[in-house]
Amino acid sequence: MSGRRPGPPREQAGVRAHWFILVAVLCSIAAALIVQGYMHHLAGISDDSAPAAGTSTTVPKTVTEGGPVVDSRGDSVHSVHPPERTLALTFDDGPDPVWTPRILDVLRKHHVHATFFVVGSAAIDNPDLVRRIVAEGHEIGVHTLTHADLGNAPQWRRQLEVQGAQKVITGITGQSASLLRPPYSSGNAAVNDATWSAMQDLADEGYLSVFSTLDSKDWQRPGAAAIEQKLAAPGRQGQVVLMHDGGGDRADTVAALDSSLSRWAAEGYKVTTVGAAVGIDSMRQASVAEQISGTALGWGIRLSDFVVTAISWALVVAGVVTLARAVLVIGFAARHSRIARRLSARGRGRRRVDVAVRPEVTDPVTVIVPAYNEAAGIEAAVRSIAASTHQVEIIVVDDGSTDGTADLVEALALPRVTVIRKENGGKPSALNAGLQAASHQLVVMVDGDTVFEPGTVRALIQPFGDPAVGAVSGNTKVVNRGGILGAWQHIEYVVGFNLDRRLFDLAECMPTVPGAIGAFRRDALLGVGGVSEDTLAEDTDLTMSLCRDGWRVVYQDDARAWTEAPASLGALWRQRYRWCYGTLQAMWKHRRAVVQGGAAGKLGRRGLGYLLVLQVLLPLFAPVVDVFALYGLFFLDPLRIAALWLGFLLVQFLMAAYAFRLDKEPLRTLWALPLQQFVYRQLMYVVVIHSLVTAVAGLHLRWHRMERYGSLSVPSER
Template sequence: MSARRLSKRTAPVSVKAHWFILLAVLFALGVALTLQGYMHHLSTVGHDSVPADGSAGSVPNAVSQGGPVIDSRGGTVQTVRPPDRTMALTFDDGPDPVWTPQVLDVLRKHDVHATFYVVGTAAIEHPDLVRRIVEDGHEIGVHTLTHADLGTVPEWQRQLEVQGAQDAIVGITGRAASLLRPPYSFDNGAVTDGTWSAMDASADEGYLTVLSTMDSEDWRRPGVAAIEQNLTPIGSQGQVLLLHDGGGDREQTVAALDSTLSRFADEGYRVTTVGDAVGIESTRQASAVERISGTAFVWGVRLSDFVVTAISWILVAAGVVTLIRAVLVVGVAAFHNRATRRSRAAGSGRRRVDVPVRPEITEPVTVIVPAYNEAAGIEAAVRSIVASTHPVEIIVVDDGSTDRTADIVEALGLPGVTVIRKENGGKPSALNAGLDAASHGLVVMVDGDTVFEPETVHALIQPFADPRVGAISGNTKVANRGGILGAWQHIEYVVGFNLDRRLFDVAECMPTVPGAIGAFRRDALLRVGGVSDDTLAEDTDLTMALCRDGWRVVYQDNARAWTEAPASLGALWRQRYRWCYGTLQAMWKHRGAVVQRGAAGKLGRRGLGYLLVLQVLLPLFAPVVDVFAVYGLIFLDPVRIAGLWLVFLLVQVLMAAYAFRLDKEPLRPLWTLPLQQLVYRQLMYLVVIQSLVTALAGVHLRWHRMERYGSLRVPAATQGQT
């Protein structure tokens, strides 16, 4: 699709619909991050035998003094324990990829079955182990989603912990478990009021609570002999044995289990699952709805893990790219500054340097000012150009203004100023009209909301001494930089635009000569067909066309132009939306430069590549990175996240300070830089997103004329700088 078609096609639906898509994506991302953060960072597997603190005044005697298997369904509390000489073998905190298989191997060796109380997060991470547990004939029970203490969490979290673990089991095995073991609970005497409340509420949802009567204390890793001793019963009473197949190093557990099972066999004890020991069916086939819900939950968690992993890599890549850009642009800017100073010193004859001395350009220049409803600032613009120390011809092209723009210029009666009135046809047509009327071979184009310093024109055209140079970008400065929005744009112009232009100059891949101040060879413009109206960024389109035609485009930092920046967020949005949209159009139009040779290839592979990564892809992923930063502050180490942000900010401050030093600007506005990173940067990211969606949808974007404020003045403190 051509850039013209990209800008003229009208979509049948409103482009604003993409904001709903963006919000939906960010919401889904927030849900995924919240789920992943909750499951992996708020809770960790601890020691089951650490009892929760709290009173036990409301715990029924039937529980505190009864058996380890507790059934309070239907409002009546019943407890039971395994029959004599029966050992119900249970394992908590798994599955673990290292120790669970070894435990299963020992159980298979002794032809013994056990009950595994799995943690939901571990089950989702190792579904094959869960399936092996079931396939080997063992029993599955719920040990919560994240190993949270059910006795201390609120009701919503209790439901999430229990149901989440159940969904994980169902989603992996297709069976629903009815046995629940609350973490941090050992025997009946350790049940607190909070734990009992959670047990009783879970009973209403169909769960039997299973505690234990003998704790191996393997979580302490006291040694194989100590674990064996802890599992030695006194008398013939049936027991529920507590061991762990996850939550840490279980080497001692595996060794003690092997020897203990051999001893139980020799002593005639029956070792089995909880369900078999007390005569209940501990699992059932899950319903279709439960299987769908469980499968969705499992895949949702896996997707959230994938998203977080992907974002982590994106964050690393974005950080690396940002750091590389900072080092690159500062290093190249320093090189550009030294080379420029040597060249100017050689040209002035102040000292001998090993650089060629080129003749000073003194020939007259035609300055073209396209103007549409520029009554607020056109007088200041024209007067500033007339005051140039270089001989100039000024052509003001009134492009069908509905205000007094042309009348104001004519009323000035200034020498060398010509006014051309034409029907409204857009900025490219106005520039072409001025180009047709130009008397000189060198042409300067300047917006009607821009003023020059007296030396600007002369300084701007000096690189034309090199016959390879076809266009020159000047240094655009923000005139109305008062207020925080003006300060932010001032920083952006000095740091974002001018540092990049120094890089593009050295790399010979300048993508844009700004409409506010640019100089061109008239013959070069005619060779590429003049100024095209294919895109809304005619300056970028024209610059790229010149590069592809073999011309060098350079940056002249001492040629300053002062322009009005938007004074409201709405005006700023409209301006940057048009800029970004037009730049995307120009990049698409000139995409063929990527495979060309010479100057065109440099533009394609260097310039377009830089724009694609830094001005399209990086902003496109920036909202995701910002959401992840919030995730890090909540779920990860907030000190580390804040530290990384401060390091990033420090890099930005140092880069900005150097850019301000190169432009001889006071550092005072940099106090707003932290706020710019938090607010202004996000606004620019959203502009890129909307522009990209608009371009991909082929929606027609109208030309948005900038608001004019009549604030154009050349700050006295900057006049005469070199």
């Protein structure tokens, strides 16, 4: 039943803004994941200087037989060697936080400068080392952003790798580098057609390609003595020496460098940078625009790393919370079931077996049915209640219906059925009207789209044998569970709602008695001022008010009510949006319960805490989990990600199977559970996020009436 409540004009614009904010946040997170995945997982620093395979039919001899420094700008190709007895010392794959400082210390000891071809991703992680390299007079060269093979990369990635690394260098040092060493390159003779094509593309942007003529082979980790042996006889011709300061353990490189520099100095070799060796100034002061762009890129990458690290830790927390929740609800549900079986076997007794036995409750009951345009199902609802095995008075409150709802009820001519006609004022006002007209102290409230079993009312009121109980929640079942959407909602009702209610019952912190089936003491309702209109979830607001007033609220799983669930995604969205928004309103309204004592404190610290963590914070983060799972499939280990997802699904399935067993439901519906994780779960998460943003923005959500489908029929006792 829904009353008509006009929404404020600015709601629609606000809702559209919320969608924009949500999409923007998810896109930002996705962008951060893509950047971090590209930087750290798509490529990586591995053994360098491995000869490239492929033909070299288009590579000019000036390159294959020329010097190690190649200038292919313009229409001509030039290559040069360092002068005789000159060694251009180069290091690849850094900077490394362990080995680069040690290499710099060795170079300073020998008063030698070198060229460091840095990897952009490593430079981002160690900016202080890059600054130290420049400050101590060394030269910086580009070794791509992620150590990607430029010869096998498409045009767009070549540009990204080289220009990205250049921007990183500029952002850190304020200078621009013109020397480029393609990863996985060795000597000139190994240049193939693909690498040559990349060199030509990048030459047009001002880059000089630098190869090696004397390879230390330290990337093979042969030991310090073997590296020294490789470098022992440079010869008279000028050389470009290749060593590494990153990419793994470089202890042998440090040791071999120290001894080699001593030998070269004794033999009269000049050791310097590539630029100094060939007579060029390879680094220039970057423009202000270039520095700003480089700094922005660097901070963007660091922010992406921070976001992914935060998400990774949050995923661990979310996983622990999810597992803890599964264990918690299963444990409480098992205990609740044992207590219920003992009570059922005795036919009487308190819900808690450690206290005195209570008598069977036989008091007559007033059933209030608020109805607004319920013509599709009102007859079945009233007939089912009238067929109750317990003595009932039925009050149907027609809340200004325009479809003849009241006429249909009166036409039934059933005994003990009263129809109250009133102007439309909303569901709370209809319930309060029925409450004022009620003849009995025990009151059952039921929606106009819900039917009872013959024994439902009797089962529902039995907990009132305990004078501390002020309200009882029944077991709501989905009647139109055919089709995939109906199956998903059926699973949610059995697993999500009813398992939680068993936990809330034993923890004495029940936050909601559903509008579809709830029983109350009339005095308790009047004591809290009746049903409030303060929120869109009047059932949750009312239940919390009763808890804060000192009443205990319990769950009776054998009191079943059958209700229609939304049959379309649009209807489902409207219903859950209202539920969630109203629950947030109720949580905020009763927030002071957190610091109160007694029953109110149990609601505040247990019930509201549970709702906040499991139904607000966790769904708020859940879309990020899904985005991260996609990230893992592309950038991490797909098998591990799939295994984790299957493990999560197994936990969900076992929990669902146990819940279905408790409710005596056939397990065949669980075929829809895996599909539920892909569509339905995301929809519910977005509902929570949208509701939370709406609440924080201070917008007022109007009442959304659910469509009725006429699928109700009077059930028989199960």
